[in-house]
Amino acid sequence: MHIHPLEKRWAAISLLLVGTLGGLIVYTAVAMSIHPPSNVEAIDSTRLHLTPEFSEENLGVKREKDGTVVARVVMARFMVVPHEITVPAGVPIVLRVATPDVVHGLHVAGTNIGTQVVPGYVSQVRTTIDFASVARIGVRNADGSVTVPLFCNEFCGLGHQSMWGRVIVTPK
Amino acid sequence: MSAATSPGDFRRPDTLALAHMWVAFSLFAVGTLLGLYQLLERAGMVPASARTYYGSMTLHGVVEAFVLTTFFIVGFGYFVTATSLGRAVRWPRLAWIGFGTMLLGTVVAALSIVSGNASVLYTFYPPQIAHWTFYAGAALLLVGSIPWIVITLAMQVRWKKENPGRPIPLSQFGMASCAILWAWTMVGVVVEVVFQLLPASIGLTQTIDVGLARALFAWTLHPIVYFWLIPAYVGLYTIVPKAAGGYLFSDEMGRIVFVMLLVFSLPIGLHHVFVDPEQAAGWKLAHALGTFLVALPTLLTGFTVTASLETAGRLRGGRNLFGWIRTLPWGEPVALGGILAVVTLLPGGFGGLVNASYAMDAMVHNTQWITAHFHLIFGGTAVTVYFAIAYYLWPRLTGRALYSRRMAAAQLWLWFSGMLALTLPWHYLGILWMPRRIAWAPFDPQIVARWRPYSLAMLVGGTMLVLSGLMFVANLLLTHRNRNAAADREMVYAETMEPVVSVPALLNGFTTWNWLLVVLMAMAWAYPIGQFFFMDVHKTLVWGVK
Ligand SMILES: [Cu+2]
Ligand SMILES: [Cu+2]
Numbered sequence: 227m228h229i230h231p232l233e234k235r236w237a238a239i240s241l242l243l244v245g246t247l248g249g250l251i252v253y254t255a256v257a258m259s260i261h262p263p264s265n266v267e268a269i270d271s272t273r274l275h276l277t278p279e280f281s282e283e284n285l286g287v288k289r290e291k292d293g294t295v296v297a298r299v300v301m302a303r304f305m306v307v308p309h310e311i312t313v314p315a316g317v318p319i320v321l322r323v324a325t326p327d328v329v330h331g332l333h334v335a336g337t338n339i340g341t342q343v344v345p346g347y348v349s350q351v352r353t354t355i356d357f358a359s360v361a362r363i364g365v366r367n368a369d370g371s372v373t374v375p376l377f378c379n380e381f382c383g384l385g386h387q388s389m390w391g392r393v394i395v396t397p398k
Numbered sequence: 399m400s401a402a403t404s405p406g407d408f409r410r411p412d413t414l415a416l417a418h419m420w421v422a423f424s425l426f427a428v429g430t431l432l433g434l435y436q437l438l439e440r441a442g443m444v445p446a447s448a449r450t451y452y453g454s455m456t457l458h459g460v461v462e463a464f465v466l467t468t469f470f471i472v473g474f475g476y477f478v479t480a481t482s483l484g485r486a487v488r489w490p491r492l493a494w495i496g497f498g499t500m501l502l503g504t505v506v507a508a509l510s511i512v513s514g515n516a517s518v519l520y521t522f523y524p525p526q527i528a529h530w531t532f533y534a535g536a537a538l539l540l541v542g543s544i545p546w547i548v549i550t551l552a553m554q555v556r557w558k559k560e561n562p563g564r565p566i567p568l569s570q571f572g573m574a575s576c577a578i579l580w581a582w583t584m585v586g587v588v589v590e591v592v593f594q595l596l597p598a599s600i601g602l603t604q605t606i607d608v609g610l611a612r613a614l615f616a617w618t619l620h621p622i623v624y625f626w627l628i629p630a631y632v633g634l635y636t637i638v639p640k641a642a643g644g645y646l647f648s649d650e651m652g653r654i655v656f657v658m659l660l661v662f663s664l665p666i667g668l669h670h671v672f673v674d675p676e677q678a679a680g681w682k683l684a685h686a687l688g689t690f691l692v693a694l695p696t697l698l699t700g701f702t703v704t705a706s707l708e709t710a711g712r713l714r715g716g717r718n719l720f721g722w723i724r725t726l727p728w729g730e731p732v733a734l735g736g737i738l739a740v741v742t743l744l745p746g747g748f749g750g751l752v753n754a755s756y757a758m759d760a761m762v763h764n765t766q767w768i769t770a771h772f773h774l775i776f777g778g779t780a781v782t783v784y785f786a787i788a789y790y791l792w793p794r795l796t797g798r799a800l801y802s803r804r805m806a807a808a809q810l811w812l813w814f815s816g817m818l819a820l821t822l823p824w825h826y827l828g829i830l831w832m833p834r835r836i837a838w839a840p841f842d843p844q845i846v847a848r849w850r851p852y853s854l855a856m857l858v859g860g861t862m863l864v865l866s867g868l869m870f871v872a873n874l875l876l877t878h879r880n881r882n883a884a885a886d887r888e889m890v891y892a893e894t895m896e897p898v899v900s901v902p903a904l905l906n907g908f909t910t911w912n913w914l915l916v917v918l919m920a921m922a923w924a925y926p927i928g929q930f931f932f933m934d935v936h937k938t939l940v941w942g943v944k
Contacts, residue, residue, distance in 0.1 A: 228896060233651055233701065240697040248690040251756045255683055260757045262672045264679040266929075270936040303941075328526050328941050329608065331673075331764045335831040335845060340760035342674045345525060345608055345938040349675040363830075365844050375841050379764035379833035381519050383526065383943065384448040387836035 263341040263351045271345040274300065274326040279348075287311050295319040299391075301330040301343045303383050306376060306391030315357035316398030323349045331380035334393050336360035342380060360395045371396045403889050405797075409486035410889075411476045412795045414493055418473025419788065421501060422466045423871055426781075429461035430867040437860040440838060441853050451837035452517040459520025460511065463776070464539060465504050467626045470784055471580075472496070472546040474629055475573045477791065479550050481889040482570035483557045492545045499542030507535025517943050519835065521619075522595070524611045525938045530599035533591050540584055540591075550577040558907070565901045568652050569891050572632035575656040578908055580625045582664055582915060586617025598940045605937035609676040610930040616667040617923060620689075624663040626776060628656065630739065630783035634703045637790050638736030638783075640892035642727055644710025647702045649894040653905040655702075658695040661911055665922030666692060672759040681926050682756065688922070689754040696747055703740050707733075709895065731806035735786025738814040739779045745818075746775035749825065764835075767828020774821040777863075782813060785870055792877050793884035801876035805869060812866040820859025823852035 254260045274280050280300055286308050287297045295314060300307045302325060313319050323332055323343050330343040332351075336359050341349040357372070364372035371394050378389035405412055432454045438444045439451050480487050487493055510516040515529035522528060554566060554574050566574070594611050597603045635652045639645055646652070668685035671677055710733070711722025727733045749771040753759055762768060789806050793799055800806060832839075832849050839846045904910060 228648070229650055230648055232705070233648055233698075236701045237698060240694055240701075243697070244690045244693055247751065247755075248687050251686055251690075252683070255679075255756060261679040262682060262757050262760050263675060264677060264682060265675060266678050266933075267675065268934050268936055271938055272936070327939075329523050329612075331833070333764065333831060333833065338761055340673055340763050342671070342763075344612070344675055346936045347609065347675040363845065363848070365842060373842070375831075375845055377831065377833040377841075379835075380523070381452070381835040383941070384452060384517065386452075387448070387838055388840055390841055392842075 263349055265348065265350040267348040267350070268346060269324055269348050271324065271326050274324055279322070280324050287313055297321050299323045299332070301325045301332060301378060301389070303327050304378075304385030304389040306378070306389065308391070310392045310394060311376075312371070312394040312396060313355065314398060315355045315360070315395050318352065318354050321349075321351040321353075323351075328382050329380050330378045330382050330389070332376065333379045334376045335374045336363045337374070337393075340379075355395055357395060357397050364395070367394070369396075403481045403484055405887055408480075408484070409490075411480050411487045411490070411493070414487065414490070414497070415473045415477040415791070416795050417497060418469045418476075419791075421504070422469035422473065422784075423788070423874065425461045425469075425504070426466040427867050427871045429458050429466065430864045432458040432461070434860045434864045437853075437857050440836075441857055442838070446838050448837045449514060449517070452519065452835075453511060453514055455835065456517050456519050457508065457511045460507060460536075463520055463626075464536070466781075466784075468500065468539060468543055471576065471625065471629045472500070472543055474787060474791075475546055475550055475577065477795075477889075478569050478573045478632065479553055482567040482573075482891065483553055485553070485557070488549055488553050488556070489545070493549060496542045496545030500539050501542075503535045503538025503540075503542060505535070506531055506538065510535060515943070521615070523615070524595060524598065524606050525608055525941050526943050527595065527598050527606075527940050528943055530596060533596045533599055537588070537591055537596070540588060543580065543584075547577045547581050550574055563900065565649075565898050566906055567891065568646070568649050568894075568898075569632055569636040571653055571906075572628060572635065572656045574908065575660045576625060576628040576632070578912065579621055579628065579660050579663070582919070583618050583621040583625055586614040586619075586667075590614040590618075604940055606940055607930055607935055608938050609935060610927065612671055612674060612676070613668075613923075613927045613930070616670045617927075618667070619670045620667040621663045623772075623776070624659050624692075626780050628659055629787075630780040631655065631659070631699055633783045633787045633790075634699065634736055634739065635706075636891040637787060638703065638733060638892070639706035639710065640890060641730055641732035641786075641790055642707055642710035642736065643730075643733075644706055644708070644713055644892075645895045646892040647705035647709065647895060649898045650901060650905065651698060651702050653901065655695040655698050657905065657908075657911055658698075659692070660908070661914060661918065662688065662692040662695065664915060665918040668922075668926060669754055669759070672756065673763050677926055685922065686754060686756040690751075693747065693751065693754075696743065700740060700743055700747075703736065706892070707737065707740075729803065729807055731789040731800070731803055731810060732786045734807055734810050735782050735789065738810055739782040739786070742774065742778035742782065742814065742817065745822075746771070746779055750775060762828055764833060765828035766832045766834050767825050769834045770821045770824030770828060773824070774817060778814070778817040778821070782810065785810060785813070788870075788874060792874055794887045794889055796878050797884050797887055798877050798880040799882040799884050801873050801880050805873050809866050809869040809873065812862050812869070816859045816862025816866055818859070819862060820856050823855040823859075827852045827856075 510531040516532035666688035716722030716725035
């Protein structure tokens with residue numbers, strides 16, 4: 227067995243690099259609780275419209291009793307319901323998304339909101355939108371708010387490209 | 399150490415290798431044309447049609463990711479095993495039956511896609527279900543590759559018995575790790591296809607457990623990338639240094655790398671479902687850390703291959719710290735391919751680290767960044783080495799000199815620059831949130847206008863790649879009819895700087911590593927897969943694709 231000293235040194239550097247990157251991820255996950263959306267919450271997608279939470283009148287943005295802002299969205303081939311939602315920047319918001327049919331993806335430009343939407347499960351994203359970053363790429367409205375697109379980013383059938391909506395972000 | 403083998407030494411599987419590789423490369427060329435069509439369609443330069451676009455995209459993905467790879471790897475694998483161990487392929491009839499099965503599967507799946515009944519893309523995520531012929535074709539392609547696994551390992555076992563204490567040649571050691579990896583890898587997708595997708599597609603079941611299917615597919619989805627990459631690494635370690643006129647820097651490090659690729663790339667597939675709602679954060683984090691480990695063998699490979707190239711540059715008169723780079727044989731296609739592949743590994747590996755970064759993935763997940771990333775790492779690194787290997791093998795397989803070395807070198811440069819021209823703007827489109835897999839962009843003009851210049855730049859890269867692909871196939875084709883005979887048909891592998899006399903048993907076989915994998919795979923997947931059998935799952939209705 228023979229490993230060149232240079233190779234040993236490079237292996238040590240590589241380990242250090244990989245260890246640092248892995249360490250950073252564990253740190254941000256544990257100390258700052260930055261996680262991808264992973265709430266493992268089952269729902270019967272074939273009866274989605276009959277559940278109290280995702281029935282038509284309950285969709286859209288609501289302020290819950292404890293003050294948190296919750297946006298409920300249904301993604302169905304090939305539309306986003308409601309097509310437009312208005313959320314405030316600078317405060318913690320919760321997005322709850324479900325689908326009655328196939329797998330979709332939800333991605334809001336200018337934000338870190340990104341999740342798969344899988345039939346049988348509720349996807350949940352908690353975040354705080356930074357107004358400056360949506361303002362950089364969105365359309366400015368007369369009232370000072372900014373509109374950014376919301377895309378379906380998982381292939382869901384021949385109409386996939388037509389499946390999108392808008393998020394209007396109001397400044398704090 | 400490396401025994402040179404000529405076609406007459408034993409029944410060298412030249413025809414077997416050629417048959418596999420011709421299927422691989424001819425369909426590869428067709429696939430690049432489909433890719434260009436998709437770029438043109440997205441740029442609005444040909445009439446838009448979602449049916450044609452997604453059909454084309456499905457065929458492009460299936461051909462480049464499954465057909466090119468599997469046929470190339472199996473053909474190359476037989477040749478490497480036979481020439482490394484110095485004996486004919488065992489059970490040659492079984493090998494040909496495997497070839498026929500794979501070919502049949504390819505034809506069936508291709509017809510299914512072309513008929514418009516299987517536009518589910520090459521990832522075929524349920525509950526969208528294609529026509530059953532699509533899954534049947536895919537299953538045949540998989541099953542047809544099993545004889546190669548069996549033959550590769552059986553030949554190695556017999557050789558070891560007859561050569562006690564001798565190190566298995568590195569080229570064979572690498573291909574054996576690839577065969578074992580492939581056996582482990584296909585388990586997930588085979589279970590998904592046989593127990594979930596086929597029954598749903600023939601109407602036996604009306605509902606499907608989507609969470610389970612996604613977990614099984616994720617089992618396969620990461621290591622399959624290493625199934626494609628290991629043969630390229632075998633080329634980088636055992637062929638490129640030879641063609642460059644140098645020596646392999648270290649044989650042992652190569653073995654360690656192949657073992658790591660096998661062991662680390664399997665238990666980490668959950669990174670493909672980082673933003674899925676049906677898997678918990680803790681499991682995702684565990685797989686994320688494993689994903690960083692798999693960067694290790696690639697970092698080591700970058701070093702060893704560069705050091706091997708340095709030996710070549712110095713033997714050719716290169717001095718000083720960087721002088722050896724100038725004296726590398728830049729006109730030698732095999733060496734050039736190796737060099738360009740290693741260079742491409744840098745940006746490709748960087749993108750991979752971003753994707754692997756757990757929560758950061760949400761920013762790029764399913765955007766154009768992802769497609770750009772795997773085109774760069776697969777098309778840029780792996781396929782470039784496939785080209786280099788083909789340039790090395792074709793004179794040896796056909797007995798004819800390569801039709802044109804200059805055309806080969808030009809082709810490799812064109813591929814390299816075309817790949818960068820294609821994928822750099824493509825990555826940026828992903829950062830601008832452009833979703834992947836869209837036939838056109840019917841969004842607010844504000845955002846679409848931002849994308850436009852980069853989409854046009856991609857068109858330049860795509861055109862270069864198509865041209866390069868056609869040059870490659872033409873060169874191989876013309877080699878068959880070349881009047882000049884090959885200088886020699888001997889198959890030789892790179893020699894090591896210091897001869898390898900003996901290696902520890904752990905680096906001369908896979909038994910221990912397979913047992914370790916049993917443990918690691920159980921740890922990594924028992925819960926993420928098992929949860930669907932005890933949690934309150936609601937199955938989902940099956941959806942057609944038309
Ligand atoms: Cu979609
Ligand atoms: Cu992966």
